[in-house]
Amino acid sequence: MPRATFIDHAGESRTVEGAEGENLMRVAVLNDVPGIDADCGGECACATCHVFVDDAWLDKCGEPTELETSMLSFAATAQPNSRLACQIILTSALDGIVVETPVAQH
Amino acid sequence: MDPFHNPFIAEHAERARTIPLEEFSPANPKYMEMDVWRPYFSRLREEAPLHYCEDRIIGPYWSLTRYKDIMATEVNTKVFSSSSTFGGITLMDQREELPMFIAMDQPKHDEQRKVVQPIVSPQNLENMEKLIRQRTQRVLDALPRNETFNWVEKVSIDLTNMMLATLFDFPFDDRALLTYWSDSATANTLGGGHVDSEETRERILAECLAYFTRLWNERVNAEPGSDLVSMLAHGPATRNMSPREYLGNLVLLIVGGNDTTRNSMTGGVCFLNQNPDEYARLRANPALVEPMVSEIIRYQTPLAYMRRTALEDFEMHGQTIRKGDKLAMWYVSGNRDSAAIDNPDQFIIDRARPRQHLSFGFGIHRCVGNRLAELQLRILWEEILQRFSKVEVVGPPKRVFSAFIRGYTELPVRVIP
Ligand code: HEM
Ligand code: FES
Numbered sequence: 001m002p003r004a005t006f007i008d009h010a011g012e013s014r015t016v017e018g019a020e021g022e023n024l025m026r027v028a029v030l031n032d033v034p035g036i037d038a039d040c041g042g043e044c045a046c047a048t049c050h051v052f053v054d055d056a057w058l059d060k061c062g063e064p065t066e067l068e069t070s071m072l073s074f075a076a077t078a079q080p081n082s083r084l085a086c087q088i089i090l091t092s093a094l095d096g097i098v099v100e101t102p103v104a105q106h
Numbered sequence: 107m108d109p110f111h112n113p114f115i116a117e118h119a120e121r122a123r124t125i126p127l128e129e130f131s132p133a134n135p136k137y138m139e140m141d142v143w144r145p146y147f148s149r150l151r152e153e154a155p156l157h158y159c160e161d162r163i164i165g166p167y168w169s170l171t172r173y174k175d176i177m178a179t180e181v182n183t184k185v186f187s188s189s190s191t192f193g194g195i196t197l198m199d200q201r202e203e204l205p206m207f208i209a210m211d212q213p214k215h216d217e218q219r220k221v222v223q224p225i226v227s228p229q230n231l232e233n234m235e236k237l238i239r240q241r242t243q244r245v246l247d248a249l250p251r252n253e254t255f256n257w258v259e260k261v262s263i264d265l266t267n268m269m270l271a272t273l274f275d276f277p278f279d280d281r282a283l284l285t286y287w288s289d290s291a292t293a294n295t296l297g298g299g300h301v302d303s304e305e306t307r308e309r310i311l312a313e314c315l316a317y318f319t320r321l322w323n324e325r326v327n328a329e330p331g332s333d334l335v336s337m338l339a340h341g342p343a344t345r346n347m348s349p350r351e352y353l354g355n356l357v358l359l360i361v362g363g364n365d366t367t368r369n370s371m372t373g374g375v376c377f378l379n380q381n382p383d384e385y386a387r388l389r390a391n392p393a394l395v396e397p398m399v400s401e402i403i404r405y406q407t408p409l410a411y412m413r414r415t416a417l418e419d420f421e422m423h424g425q426t427i428r429k430g431d432k433l434a435m436w437y438v439s440g441n442r443d444s445a446a447i448d449n450p451d452q453f454i455i456d457r458a459r460p461r462q463h464l465s466f467g468f469g470i471h472r473c474v475g476n477r478l479a480e481l482q483l484r485i486l487w488e489e490i491l492q493r494f495s496k497v498e499v500v501g502p503p504k505r506v507f508s509a510f511i512r513g514y515t516e517l518p519v520r521v522i523p
Contacts, residue, residue, distance in 0.1 A: 037461060038459075039461040039462060039466075039468075040177070040462075040468050041459075041462055043177055043181060043468065044181065045177060045180060045181050045468035045469045045472065046468055046472060047472075048461075067181060067469075067470075070212065070216060070470050071469075071470065073216060073220065074216075074219060074220065074223055074470075076223065076224065076226070076227035076228060076229075077227075077228065102228075103228050104228035104231075104477070106226065106227075106228065106476075106477050
């Protein structure tokens with residue numbers, strides 16, 4: 001199974017496995033990774049699964065939809081490498097992906 | 107006597123079960139005032155998840171009552187508009203259009219929202235926490251002991267009103283005006299209150315605009331500050347707004363931050379009194395305050411619905427919503443949908459994913475103030491638990507006459523040290 005690493009705001013790192021085809025938000029939630037709220041349950045409708053994708057992986061995640069771009073544009077801490085974890089599908093091409101979580105999810 | 111005994115519920119449960127669906131009018135404000143809405147919405151969820159009603163006063167409208175359908179509609183902004191050009195976010199079409207960004211579509215909505223969004227940045231919330239706590243402590247410490255008083259007035263209104271004054275950097279001694287304007291903006295003219303007509307409402311809102319125009323003029327020429335008026339006066343997407351649009355956005359921020367949090371502060375006291383076992387569990391484990399706050403907001407659902415207007419024909423549940431039709435997304439019903447939430451009619455303070463509720467809406471209009479509201483409620487309950495063994499409800503709550511605002515005007519309580 002592909003692996004994903006989540007680094008929290010304090011710098012602590014957690015590496016977990018996820019099923020191929022599962023989205024990165026669910027992978028975090030199923031493994032009790034803190035720092036992801038996911039209020040909408042993966043509908044791209046809350047922006048509380050906000051992560052910063054490590055530059056080496058950003059391109060491999062594909063393009064965000066219009067809705068994702070809008071939702072991210074309201075996030076206080078958004079950066080050019082911001083994505084919504086529920087919109088990133090874990091595949092073997094993303095095995096080893098590294099993302100950081102923000103100070104808080106809004 | 108049980109202060110929550112509702113003499114009307116049995117009759118309405120029977121009525122909701124037996125009358126033809128065509129006779130349902132979900133937006134009848136009496137259902138909320140009398141707290142008899144539940145059986146109507148549960149039948150709609152089961153039998154008519156997309157329901158059409160010809161209402162004499164508000165005109166024909168559709169109702170969506172299931173969680174999933176509401177979520178799908180929230181994100182479908184290409185078809186379902188919030189714009190005040192088509193009537194905005196409440197079922198009653200406004201005679202005088204009042205533009206505000208909650209009632210705008212993209213791209214203008216996004217530009218204006220971004221101007222005020224920093225007021226609730228994680229950093230700003232952290233800065234505000236200490237002030238909110240001090241005020242909450244002061245309000246609770248000043249409450250009369252062993253004496254009946256109105257929780258709505260002495261706690262909920264006072265706390266939300268002070269919060270608003272801070273967000274606007276509003277002259278503190280005049281802050282009661284904010285509550286007055288908020289109540290005037292939302293009052294149902296048929297409710298027997300001080301707003302008896304749209305003319306009266308417009309006159310009161312003109313006073314609000316005049317007051318805030320003075321604040322704008324002071325701040326537009328000063329260094330940009332971190333309050334909402336200064337943000338609007340300096341924001342690239344808002345500094346050239348018309349006075350009418352300034353008023354609209356003020357009303358949005360005043361009402362958004364006022365009624366909703368206020369009624370959650372009162373609702374929580376009701377729910378814990380109705381569920382003494384949950385109250386006991388909370389006292390035994392104050393760490394449950396955090397998930398409880400989200401449960402209070404779900405259970406209260408301070409805004410019962412948001413309205414959308416269809417920009418094109420749309421098929422759903424075998425029916426066609428026509429271009430121009432209006433549609434209510436009933437959050438209050440979606441929050442009781444057992445397909446999305448386990449035991450939805452139960453008040454459970456430690457749900458596994460307590461923030462999965464519709465009370466803040468979803469999509470691009472999702473509540474700006476959601477984390478601020480949660481913060482205010484968390485602090486309130488932390489401080490209550492520090493002081494009182496119980497906030498006891500000693501008389502029946504009085505509820506607001508409105509299908510939109512779900513709230514209370516009165517809750518007689520005693521605090522027990
Ligand atoms: C428990 C308290 C609250 C509840 C239940 C609540 C509920 C809502 C709902 C349902 C919406 C519309 C969502 C939609 O159309 O999809 C909304 C939007 C909004 N709320 Fe709140 N709200 C609360 C507290 C606050 C506070 C404290 C503020 C002020 C800082 C605030 C400011 C706003 C604003 C500005 C919008 C418009 C957002 C937009 O259109 O982009 N709300 N709120
Ligand atoms: S979980 Fe809500 S946007 Fe990802």
